[in-house]
Amino acid sequence: MDDVPATDAAQAALPPAPGADRYRSLDFADTAATLPAGQSYDLLAAPESAMRWLAAHELTAPDVRLYEVCARRMRTLRAHVRALFAARVDGTTPPEESLRAVNEALTAVPTAPLLAWDGAQGPRRIHAHPTDRAVDHALATLAADAADLLTGPDAGILAACGSPPCDRFLLRTHGRRHWCSTRCGDRARAARAYARRSGTPS
Template identity: 45%
Template sequence: MSASTGVAGEDASSAVALVNTRHLQSGQPADLLADPARAAGWLAERGLLPRGTALPDPDTARLVALREAVRGLFAARAGQRVPAVDDVTLLNAALAAAPVVPALTWDEAGPRRREHTLAGAGPCTVAIARLARDALRVLTDPAGPEPAPCGAHGCVRWFLRTHAARQWCSDRCGDRVRAARHYARHRGTA
């Protein structure tokens, strides 16, 4: 689970964390990408952008658009339906904007895979491409955990389902649902 939010899968997937930048906080909509400064801070926290890098409005808009496309793709996968063509197109465009070339490096620790972004892409374009690549991995890895919406009433977060019985994004949501069930059972008998 993510140390900051407790949402299962955010530590393993930047794409899940991206989708969850739009959530409810105390019942009110919250957006961690609401303006360029907050968006740049979020990208820096995830190690996707150097700290102090300015994020122009168009790049912020592209990041928010990617978030909404990935959310739509996750929903399509969870609902076993075909996603909106625009969501697929947007993800593919983000992947193509900063192509990554895999390379082998070998040192005392042994062989490792490295990735190099082709020259000419700005830091935000690279960050968006990395997020898109992670979303692609989450959506297509047959052996990996599946993205799932939280089953708690009023929660709009997504998580990676590592166990078929898991229904909630965090212990907090699970506790809230169990407490509501307990209250309903005992209120019904009183």
């Protein structure tokens, strides 16, 4: 499979799948995708593109610099989130290591706002985001979002794109439709029409 170069990945990427506006973890899972003709893209392939994705989703400040180790941690958590989503869609038991990885991300940072106190403002609650722990906070937020999706009312409409070879996830919006984009829906309809004309299975 040929990967799209990191500099071109954003241009090659499909638009956000249905539900990505409600769950950042869904968009996170879909930052890598398989496309027709053996192509693929990965929006977290390089530290610069991973940093842009985090900033665009308000998970870090735009000036936070990421290193390869940080981008690798993001890709690792993404693989585990995808494994949990796939297990939920397929009705199977997820890998224990994926549950462990998401739980470790959830507990790596304080989830409750901390108590701060200064002379000008007195006591207040703050979310601490030291620069050296920015990725920890981002991953914890994404892990919590994934857990909310998997255990909440939308878990039953989590689906995998039904247009091979696409392997993105989405929330079904109407009836049985489960395509992540217009492009995938058009491809699926064209494949069915061709199968009807040629008498071959779609």
